[in-house]
């Protein structure tokens with residue numbers, strides 16, 4: 001139904017790209033070069049499972065190689081298809097440019113429902129997929145570096161890294177062929193929660209600007225804000241948990257694949273997550289009202305809506321009924337191009353996906369650098385910093401004794417000051433800095449130009465300008 005057809009995910013990304021370039025000064029040739037997807041490789045391979053050969057279809061799409069390696073997650077889901085993988089690869093190009101991670105954009109996917117296979121079967125499938133990609137340089141530390149996405153995590157990344165290493169026994173940088181690995185396999189502290197943490201940092205930065213907050217019809221800080229989250233997976237769970245525990249926000253509804261939970265007093269995110277792990281869904285959770293038609297809860301009255309599950313959940317069909325004042329796209333492409341326009345006309349502020357969920361690729365970038373350095377961050381300087389801080393504390397203690405009752409050091413100061421930053425603290429600091437800088441670059445364009453209608457358009461403009469500069473440097 002509906003007179004206007006809903007564009008596909010890739011068409012939506014192209015429409016958003018076109019909106020941005022319409023106010024930019026790019027030659028038509030360069031514009032086209034940046035828009036198009038360079039290549040998509042489709043692979044079909046067989047794996048012997050449960051006594052018979054099963055055939056799987058997978059993709060790895062490379063959108064832009066203006067910088068190499070190219071980077072982007074691997075998704076396991078039944079809905080994976082070429083259009084989706086190409087849209088996600090394009091988003092990766094713009095995302096990396098926006099947060100200044102020196103990569104081109106790529107994405108991969110495998111059509112399968114991971115819940116239908118046991119761990120051993122998933123390992124066989126993942127290793128075979130990795131083999132097919134690695135032998136074509138579609139997994140490589142210098143050319144193409146995957147990461148986790150929907151349906152994949154540390155475990156799959158460890159299998160991929162190991163498979164690549166077996167095929168490239170003399171590559172000293174082998175562990176940099178994929179990011180999102182567990183710590184024992186060359187991962188980095190803070191990667192698992194990085195995307196959710198990035199969503200939190202993005203919201204904190206947004207709320208530092210009262211005029212931006214006012215544009216959404218909100219005021220004050222994150223404290224006490226009512227939030228609806230869709231998808232309590234890696235990204236949604238961490239974002240919801242941190243916002244509730246550290247910023248005083250109230251998670252009033254969680255929408256999952258089997259329905260939604262509503263509790264205006266605020267849901268216990270940890271308890272809901274444990275419930276899902278044990279029961280496979282949210283149904284039956286005792287401390288909330290269960291709504292079977294989960295998607296209707298996206299229309300619930302709230303301050304902030306966080307779609308963190310999948311694409312195209314806010315469409316021409318339901319956009320007019322959305323009541324949130326602020327939407328932060330933790331998932332990729334949750335709002336279609338048509339819905340985007342309806343929401344803009346309603347005055348809803350949207351913090352766009354290419355910025356909002358860039359925390360994952362940012363910390364992946366740190367992990368890749370760590371792997372190439374062959375050393376964890378902070379190892380060289382931590383104790384040195386500590387001894388310099390010690391010297392200062394010794395002097396302050398001398399002053400403390402000398403001044404008697406007139407002055408004394410705050411009891412917690414010594415502990416806090418003496419502790420040199422470990423890897424996790426450095427990762428958080430780097431992520432926070434990246435999210436702040438990227439927001440500032442977007443909002444500058446948003447506020448400076450009348451023809452820039454929203455943050456998404458601003459984000460695309462900043463990203464496309466940076467990609468265009470790279471191409472110009474290459475003489476294109």
Ligand code: NAD
Nearest residue numbers: 149150151195231232233234235256257309331332357360
């Ligand atoms: P995930 O597989 O860990 O979690 C997805 C969650 O969504 C699951 O809990 C699942 O049950 C739920 N879900 C599935 N279908 C649903 C439906 N119809 N309605 C409501 N909930 C549903 O995936 P993730 O890694 O958290 O990724 C979520 C989104 O974030 C995706 O769009 C992904 O591309 C994007 N993203 C992820 C990362 C990352 O680091 N993992 C980085 C950037 C962007």
